Structures are given as structure tokens and as C-alpha cells.
Amino acid sequence: MELLRAQLPFEAKTASALAFLATVVKDFSKLNVACALYSEATKLVPTSASFALNYAHTLEITGR
Numbered sequence: 001m002e003l004l005r006a007q008l009p010f011e012a013k014t015a016s017a018l019a020f021l022a023t024v025v026k027d028f029s030k031l032n033v034a035c036a037l038y039s040e041a042t043k044l045v046p047t048s049a050s051f052a053l054n055y056a057h058t059l060e061i062t063g064r
Contacts, residue, residue, distance in 0.1 A: 001036055015044040019051050022058070031062045 004021075008014055022037035038055035045051060 001033075010040055010044060012044050015041040015048070015051065018044070019048075019054065022054065026058055031058060034058050035062060035064075 008017065010018070018037045018041040022034045022041065025037065026034035035055070035058050038051060038058055041051045042048065042055050
């Protein structure tokens with residue numbers, strides 16, 4: 001995550017990129033990384049139902 005932060009500022013305008021990356025890593029079974037990325041995206045844009053729903057589904061898959 002530190003390497004990603006060095007290349008991509010974590011701010012509201014990049015939240016959709018973080019959510020996209022979360023989807024990609026989730027497809028490769030990197031669920032903890034996906035949760036972290038969805039968490040960041042949700043914090044940056046707390047009004048996004050899409051980010052929140054995807055985050056909740058990923059948490060559910062991990063059993064959290």
C-alpha cells in the first residue's frame with residue numbers, strides 16, 4: 001500500500017481508481033488488499049454507495 005501511496009495521491013478524485021484496483025486484486029483472490037483499497041475509497045468518498053457495497057461484499061467473503 002505504501003508503494004501505491006507514493007504513486008497515487010489518496011484523495012476524493014482518485015477514489016474510483018482505488019476501487020477499480022480493489023476489484024482487480026479481488027479477482028486474483030487478494031482479499032485483504034481489496035479490503036484495504038475499498039476501505040480507503042470509502043473513506044475518501046463516504047457518499048458512494050457503490051464503494052460501500054463492494055467493500056461490504058468483500059468483507060463478507062473474508063468472513064469479517
